[in-house]
Amino acid sequence: MARTVTERSDVLPLLAEVFREHGYEGASLSLISKATGLGKGSLYHFFPGGKAEMVEAVLAEIDGWFEANVFRPLRAADDPAAVVAAMFTTVGDYFRSGRRVCLVGALSLSDARDRFAGALRDYFARWVEALAGALIRVGHPPEQAGDVAAEVVGGIQGALVLARALDRPEVFTRIVSGLRERCALGEGGSG
Amino acid sequence: MARTVTERSDVLPLLAEVFREHGYEGASLSLISKATGLGKGSLYHFFPGGKAEMVEAVLAEIDGWFEANVFRPLRAADDPAAVVAAMFTTVGDYFRSGRRVCLVGALSLSDARDRFAGALRDYFARWVEALAGALIRVGHPPEQAGDVAAEVVGGIQGALVLARALDRPEVFTRIVSGLRERCALGEGGSG
DNA sequence: TCAACTAAGTACCGATCGGTACAGAAAAAG
């Protein structure tokens, strides 16, 4: 019975990947156990609340990562154009150029949405809000910035859906680069 | 034992709604039975292949509906601008202004994707292709039409994700109206 | 050395899963 010095935070990325690949219902405890290398005893030691607590922990970590690497930079005042451009690079890498699913988006479409509604709403609301602020500083008309930001954040999610359905990850990168140009140009432009 | 003169095609919309709300894994046979009013005996009479066949039948019906009401009109030669505009109205209604989930998109993000990969890919591929052709006839540069079409179809999917996560259906309608303007304007414009 | 505590494996729980078998009622055919 090897004690594998595992900490709760060590298994979160593995957990996240299982939920990304199989969703909430599809990620059975046996799958989770296999993916993490932890037996039920260990899993329920770290997450007494079971699957629901596992998902919440994963969502919290994702939220923290985006807060630190995406939302907070967007809210920073310096060089908004560069910060917006960096956002696209960061999320492009995060989603593995379209090969990785967004867990928050996938949960939003599933019947687990109600259970985690708060976390899902928060994630997207803060993203849209932070991006809208940055777009205003870039020079977008304030009355349009909110809509553009929603279009961009939604566009990223839709690009993931489409790329995965078509099984063509490059669809994601192409759509995202189109969104990036829209943000840079403000409005109009030859694309 | 009331024989409820049900035909297979009558239960498809009910089935579709169950899968939309609960996904493939989440839609248990007991839920399906409750939603359709049919016992297991009837369900397996109509769909000997079980859940998988039910989803395939639902996807086929959805595909047929979009083929008739969206894809084929897009391919028609007459008044492409009006046809593209009509597409947005049609899908806006179909998705109940953001209150209804796209089953094809939801399945694409779930672990059931591999099982129905062909149908999912087909649906989106034909949509993008038909829209791209219409955009060219509207006046979009042919070398950009494919990308714009992918951006629009993906944008619709993303709008559904975002509207559902935020629990604000109007987010869907706003994003979709933005996409409509992009299609009408070709490139450029003040938004 | 020896408790005290924590980490982790295992067996098991009731419930539910998807699916099958079958009986029997309703409708159709004769």
Next chain:
DNA sequence: CTTTTTCTGTACCGATCGGTACTTAGTTGA
């Protein structure tokens, strides 16, 4: 009417579900 076919409800199957209880192995501190 009888026969046949088409439905449909019910009981049941083995498997697996999420979760609990309990035991054991390893670590820690005295």
